[in-house]
Amino acid sequence: MQIKISISPRAVVKYLVIVAIFFTVVSTGIQICKYVFDYRDDWMKLFNLDRELNFPTWYSAFMIGFCAILLRVIAIGKKQQGDRYTADWKLLSFIFMLMAIDEVVSIHEILIIPEVSEALKLPWFLHSMWVIPGTVFVLWFVKRYWRFSRHLPLKSQQHFITAACIYVGGALIMEMIGSHLAEAQGQQYLPYALIATVEEVMEMSGIIMFIYGLLYYLSQWSDTLNLQIDILNPQPKPFHSKIKK
Template sequence: MQIKLSLSPGAVVRYLMIAVVFFTVVSTGIQIAKYVFDYRQDWMSLWNLDRELNFPSWFSTFMIGFCSILLKIIATGKKEQGDRYTKDWQLLSLIFFWMAIDELVSIHEILIIPQLSDDLHLPWFLHSLWVIPGMVFVAWFARRYIRFVRHLPPKTKKHFVSAACVYIGGALVMEMVGSYFAELQGQQHLTYALVATVEELMEMVGMVMFIYGLLYYLGEWAKTLDLRIDILNL
């Protein structure tokens, strides 16, 4: 059985950005209600961008997982064509799969150990220890994929690089800024909450940009997309 799927990158991005704006506005309103008006209810954690296992984190997990699927589709097509960069696409799909898992269960937050940071006398921007392996990974990734990025069409290259810059700016740079305010005043105040909101916003926007880039690339690479679905009755 074959399914022909038609997607408009612009339409997909519009719907995703509506969700991003919605979650950001609601989360900001919750932070203001909490720290300005001292209004605190259990349901608020379900919409807080700086919390896990809630609606915003599930939405982010969905977007990252969607990227993994799109990358897998591209990798499959590249393999059939005997493309030299097939393994790069396959590895990207795997990386995004594990990023989705991490987004869902927050594995990286195991490394947020304030006491250890103090014992090691680390600077304020390394207060969240996970940014150290995060920076190492970004350096490795940039070195590993520089040739791959160079071979991409100009517009796709622009989409991918812009998305990476926005996402990394949120995940690492804003995390460091948040560490400064956490070190200065703790995490239970409005300034830190708003910084954390900007961090999550940048991550979501970066992922939307990457989804657009992937769909745009697919649209240029193959005007129609044929998916073969095999259902095995075991």
């Protein structure tokens, strides 16, 4: 049986953007209701971009996981072609898989310890301590993948670099600004809530841009992707009858 599925990068991104806009509008409305009109209800936590383990979190994790799958598909194709950058694609897929897991369980949040940052007298932009290893990782990533990015087509270079800048701008830069506001005013204020919303929106936008870039790269690399899935039937175990003598 052969199943043909047609995928348009623009169509995929259009629906991803619609959902992201929905979460952004709802979350912004929630923040205004919470801090301006003092309306609070349990259902609001399900759509708050500044909360964990809710609909926006799972949506972001789904998109990052989708990136990991697309990267894995590209890596498999590159391996079949004997491409020299196969290992780079595989590593990218692994990194995005870890990012999807972290999006759900928020491992990086463990490093947000205000007492430690105060004891070390860190500058205001490092009060959210996880940005330190985050910055180190970004620097390593740039060094590791700079040569890799140069071999990509110009359009794909633009897509991937733009996506990375948007995502890092949200995950690190806006996190630094948000941590400064949290230290100065606390987290239970509208300005901090809006900064946190911008941070999450930039992260989602960066991932959506990266998904578009990957789909575009696949479309330029090969307009037809043949995916074969073999479903193996379990072999029945031989039946040995025992004859009692």
